[in-house]
Amino acid sequence: MSKQQSAPQGSAVEPLHLHVEEAALDDLRDRLRCTRWPERETVGSADRPDWSQGPPLAYLRDLVVSWLAYDWRRVESALNAHGQAVTTVDGLDLHLLHVRSPRPDARPLVITHGWPSSVLEPLAVMDALADPGDPDLPAFHVVAPSLPGFGFGGRPTSTGWTVARTADAWAEVMSRLGYDRFYAAGGDWGARVTAGLAIRHPDRVAGVHSFTPYLQAPDDPDEHGRLSDPERGWLADRETFFTRGRGYSLEQSTRPQTVGYVLSDSPVAQLAWVLDKLWAWTDHDGDVEQAVSRTQVLDTVTLYWLSATAGSSARFYFENDPPDESGAVTVPSAVTIFPADIEKIPRPWVESRFTDLRSFRVAERGGHFPMLEVPEAYADELRVGLGALPW
Template sequence: MADLSLSGAVESFALCVGDDVLGQLRQRLDGVRWPDREPVADWSQGVPLARMRTLVDYWKSGYDWRRCERRLNDLGQFRVRIDGIDIHFLHVRSPHEGAMPLILTHGWPGSVVEFLKCVDPLTDPLRHGGKAEDAFHLVIPSLPGFGFSGKPPETGWSIQRIARAWHILMQVLGYERYAAQGGDWGAAVTTAMGALRPTGLLGIHLNLPFVIPDPLPAEPNEQEAAMLEALAYYSRWQSGYSTLQASRPQTLGYLLADSPVGQAAWIYEKFYEWSDCDGDPANIFTADELLDNIMLYWLTNTGATSARLYWESFHGAFSATDLHLPVACSIFPRDIYKAPKSWAEKCMHNLVYWNELDRGGHFAAFEQPHIFAQEVRQAFRTMR
C-alpha cells in the first residue's frame, strides 16, 4: 500500500461560525426567487414548492445553528493534515476498557451529522440496552471536499486515496487494530479499505454492499432480479444528480454555491427518495436534523467540491470487489437496492454476518440509530 504524507500533529477544532455569515444566509433566504409550482400532486418532479417553502420558513424563523454547533464541539472535533489536505473528524472515546476503535464514513448527501444519534449507543452501549464488551471508540471523518475537511486543489482524491488516508488517520490516533464501517460513498471507501487490507484492519461492515457480478447471470433468481429492477428504476428516475456530479461538478457548483435554497433542495429530495419515510421525510427526520446536514454543505461552500468525488470515482466505484478479510453486511429495505446474498458470497470470501432488516433506508444511522447501533455491535462481535 503506497504511503501518503502526514504533516503536523492532530489539532483540536472548534466551530464558531460568524454572526455575519449567518446574517448573510438569512438575507439570501429572504430574497429567494421561487420557481412556479409543480404541475403534479407528488414528488415525481422533485421537491414540491409547498414543502420547500415550509422548510425555508423554518430555516429563517425557527432553526438554531448554534445548537448543532454546540453539539459538534461538545463531542470533540479535530483536524490533521494528510497528503496536503486537512481532514476534519469527530473523535469520541468510549468509557469502557477494551472498546474497539471504529472509523465511520458518511456519503453524499450526508455528513458527520448522520452519525450523531449513534454516538452514545456505540460508545456506551450499557446505557442503551447493550453490553460493555460491545463498545467502540469512534472516529468519524468528513470526506475530503465535504464539511469542514479541506478541499482538494488538484485531481486524484479517489476512494482508494481516501482509504489510505483513513488508515493513516487511525494510525496517528494510536489505533493499531481497528474496524471500518460505511454506507453510500462511505461503503465505497470502506470497501476500498477492505481491498487494500492494511495491517491492523480487522474487518468491515457495510450497509450498502456493492456486489454486482461481471458478467451478470443469464437467469437471475428472484432477489437478483429485484436488485436489477431497482437499479433500472434508479437509472431512469433517480440518477440525474449523479450524472451531473460525475460529469460537470464545476458547472453545478455555481448553482449550489449561490443559492442556499438550491443547495437545500438538491439534498432534501434525496432524503425523501431514499429513506424509509412512508412518502414524507418529516415522518423520520426533524426539520432541525435535515437543516443541520444541509448547513454542513452551505456554510462550507462544498456543493462543488463534494460533487467532485463523483467525477473522480463514480464510474467503477460501485462494482463488485473481491474481499478476503471479514465482512459484515446489514441490508435495509428502503435503500436504493437490496443486495442479494447470493451475489455477495461471490465477492466477499469471508462473509461473517448478513442481516436483512424490516425498517430503514439509505441513511440507516440517521433514520434508525438504535437498529443501526445493534447491527454494528452484532457485526463486529466475531472480529474483536
C-alpha cells in the first residue's frame, strides 16, 4: 500500500495522499474467488430471508459478486479530496480528514465515528456542514479523525489507548490545526470520546452533540423523572440489544486478537462481521439496502480490509472494557435520538449526566449510522443542535 506523505515531525500535520497498490486489490479479488463457503442458515427461505443467525448465505454470495466488480478508487479519491492528513500524537500516527469552510463565521467542529464505522461517516456530511449554501445556516470547519487503530493511521503496539487518552489526543490535534475552541459531535465510541472531550477539556469545548448519550443507567427507571410510554419502549429495545445483540462486543472486549486473525485473513468474514451490524442497527423493513446502499456497505468493509484494522479496531473495545460512562458533562449539550438506534436513552436520564442540555430531539428516520443513512437529516440535526448552543 502506498501512502505518499512525509513522516510527521514533532507537531506537524502532514498531508496524506492515499494510493492502494493494485496488487492489494488483486489479492482481495483472488481471496473472494477462493472463498470456502459454509452451508446455508437453517432458518428462512429463498423468498423470506431470515437474519436471526447472521447474514443469509444467498445475500452474502450476491454481495461478493458485487465486490468483485467494486471500484475502490472512487473512495480513495474522495478521501484524498477532503484534507486527508496524518499527525503523530503520543507516539501514534493519527489519520484524519479536515475541511475548512469558506465562510468567515464558521466554527470548528470535530466529529468522531464509532465501530464498525470509519471516517467515511463524517465524510458523507462534511461538505454540507462546511458550506451549507444558505447564509442563514451555521457553517463549520470540520475535522474527522480516525479512532486509534482505525483507518490509515498507525495501529497501537501497546496498551493504553483509552477513550480518555483519545480525547486528549483530539484536543492536541485541534490545537495543531489552529482551533483553540471547538464543538464536538459523534455517536457510538465517538459519543464517548465527545463526552470525554467535554469532561477533560471544558475550557476548550464550546458544546457537544450526541446521538448516543451513554450514561450509567439508574436502578429505578423513573429515578430522574417519570418516563413516557415511548421512552419505556426504548428501554425494552435496549434490553433486547443487551441480551441478544452484544456477542460481538463480548468477543472484541475479551479476545480482540482472535478476531483479528479471522477477519484479517478472510474478506468474506470481514464483510459478514460488519454487515451483521449494518443490518441490525439501521432503519429498514428487512432490506438493509433501504438504509445503506450496497456501495456504502462495500466502501466501509473495503476500508477495513485494505487498512488491515480488523484486530486493532476490535482492540478499542478491550482497551475500554467496561466503558467509563461516569462524570457529568457540564458544557452546553444537544442530543438527537434516531428511532432505529440500538440504545435510545430517555431524556430524564440524559439530563442526569448532560447537566446543561439545551436541545433534545427525536428524528423521524435513521438508526445507529445516521451520517450514512440520513446524511441530510443528520446535518440538519447538527445545525439545529449546535445552533442552540452558545459560543
